[in-house]
Structure formats: structure tokens, C-alpha cells
Amino acid sequence: MKELRKYPLFLIIGGFILLFSLLDIVTPEREFSENENRVLASMPKATLSTLLDGSFALKYEDYVSQQFLGRDGWISIKSFGELALLKTENNDVVYGKDGYMFSKFYQFDQTYMRDNIAAVSTFCSNASVRPMVMLVPSAYCVLEEYLPRSLPRVDESAYIRYINSYFSENSTVINVKNALSVHSDEYIYYRTDHHWTTYGAYIAYSQLAATAGFDPVDYRSLEKTQVEGFLGTNYNKSKYILAKPDTMVLVDIDATVTIGEETYDSLYNLEMLEKRDKYSAFIWGNNAYTVIESEYSPEKRGSILVVKDSFANSLIPYLCENYNTITVVDPRYYSGSFEELASGRYTDILVLLSFENLATDSSIAKLGF
Secondary structure (H helix, E strand, O other): OOOHHHOHHHHHHHHHHHHHHHHHHHOOOOOEEOOOOEEOOOOOOOOHHHHHHOHHHHHHHHHHHHHOOOHHHHHHHHHHHHHHOOOOEEOOEEEOHHHOEEEOOOOOOHHHHHHHHHHHHHHHHHOOOOOEEEEEOOHHHHOHHHOOOOOOOOOHHHHHHHHHHHHOOOOEEEOHHHHHHHOOOOOOEOOOOOOEOHHHHHHHHHHHHHHHOOOOOOHHHOOEEEEEEEOOHHHHHHOOOOOOOEEEEEEOOOOEEEEOOEEEOOOEOHHHHHOOOHHHHEOOOOOOEEEEEOOOOOOOEEEEEEEEOHHHHHOHHHHOOOEEEEEEEOOOOOOOOHHHHHOOOOOEEEEEEEHHHHHHOHHHHHHHO
16 A cells, blocks of 8 residues: 555546446436437446347447436537647537537448338338338538548448339438439538428428429418527537527427327427527427327318428428327337238328438337338
8 A cells, every 4th residue: 555655647537437436326317418419328238148249338338428427518628628638529529510410320230221111111011002212312412512631431322323213112202312412502401400491391391292283382471480609519519619599490380289288389399499499499399199289270181191200300290281190109119010001091201211210220120011
């Protein structure tokens, strides 16, 4: 012990590591990160099979990295350090031109994609009407002029062409990539978030209207509310101190939203606009099963089923101008039978998923059941 006292720095660092480790152990794990807007990994169960095949080690690594004590603060400190070293990325977020921030997406498990494509195809085959399928490209796939040089990335354009060709056998494909690219010099994706903006969603909605055969509402004719100071998922992952906050636009359309036993008289949860995850204001966030009803009109189409991820949330308000009833299902949270869901009576059915979720989210495979 006397020998150790000769090395006070060693004692200080060792004591810090020991104290931090103890605090990390006793601190309850978090289910959701508001900063990163995602569900966090939970402690995996160790079984003989998971230990032998190595899956436990991989899941435990994710658990430790996501549940690390003070993770958000450490990310901020790391961001300062990376910026001081003139690095152009932090925590898998790359800084582009004009304040745009892009998630690094350069590889994925092909098994997930194959399973998800097969599941969507099965769902389309079971549908009571021929469904429409819309794959949404990531921002980096469209905003190429804002990308840093030599950014490693998945060639989404090539994948989307192939997948759309496959889906065209039993569904009607809506190609939004080309339409979005035409407007790439406009504000169609958020700078600090991975979603498209309300105007970007409108471009996709216009493509949907052309495919389904109805007239889209004129974007310029809609009353709008602007929400300043939006810092999205890419900012919250990287804590980039030079980030340019985004402006979020809410189109003012009257409708009621029913989630479970609760009914709301607005398309937007305005309380979320005071929190970090402002995007969750759209249609009251991601829920398993949502029914949206607008003022009835015989000139509107009857009903549409939308099976979606969060990209659809800012597009769905426009559909209130064309459909009397909109049923919204998120496969990440829905536990019912998709075969029964697909066989329901709807005027139209839309499957709207981002390419990245199609490639990585295992819950989409539930569409095949």
C-alpha cells in the first residue's frame, strides 16, 4: 500500500474507474433515449446457445455501449474533442455542407433485408386490393451535393431499383427517389434529423396522388405553422456544436386521431413541440394502431390503410384531404395478424418504409404473418 502511494495518479484513476463502474451497475437501465430517439438495448439473457454462437457477446456489447452511465454527456465531450481535432464526424454522424448531417450507413445484414422483402411481398399478396409500395431513400442518397468527399455508403439507388422491380409483381410501386432528386436543391430533408421535411413529404404525397389517381391538395393553399429550433436525431447522436437548427412546418388540416381509447381533435401532439423529439408531434408519434378521420365528403376516397415507419408521419396529414378515414399501423409496435389486416376492406393500401428500415429492422418481417 505504501508503494501505491508513490503513484497518486494511478490511485486517482483507479478509484475513478471503480466508483464509475459501481455507479453504472446500480443505475437502472433506460428503455428509451430521448436524445437519440430510439429504444435502447436491454441486458441480454445468457444461454448456452447464445454463448456458443457469440450472439450474447454482440448483444452485451450493444447493451454496455447504449446503457453507459452519462452516455449523453460523454457524447458531448467527445464531440468537442473531435471538432478540436478537425474531424468531420462523431458517433456515426458525418458533417456535410451547409449544416447537413448524415447518418453513416455503409453496411447491413443482408438476411434482414431478404426476410423483410419477402414479408412485404407476402403482405401484398394477401391484400384485398392491389397495394402501393413506397420506399423512401436516405438523405445522403438524394442530397449528393451536400455530402463530404469519399463518404462510405450503401448504394441505395441500385438497391431500390432492384427491390421496386421485385415488388412490382404484386403491388404498384411509387418511385419517389427520382422525384425527390429533382428538388434536391430545396429544403426537403432536415439538416439535423434523418427524416424528410414537410415539403419533402409533400413531394412524395404528390407522387402517391398521381399513382392512385386523385388530385393532390395544393401545398401553397394550406395554412401552415412554423416551429423553429428543431434539433433532430443526427444532432442528438453527435452533439455537433456548430449545428444549424431546423424549421419544422405543420400543415393546418382538421382531423381527429384515435389511439386506443383516446381521441384527439388535432393531428399534432403540440406538447411534443416543447421537447427534444419534436418530430413525434406528427399524428401523435409512432403507435401500433391509429385511426384518423377528417370531415366526411362524398368527393373523397373512402379509406386507406397505411403500414409505415416514421417517415409516413409527416405525409399522412395530406391524405386527410383525399380520404375520409386513414388507418395507420406501425409494424414495430403492432402485434395483430397482418394477414387479417391486409384482407380488410379499404379503398387503397399503402406500405411506406424507409430503405434503411427495410434493410435493418427485424420487425418488418411481421408483415408476413
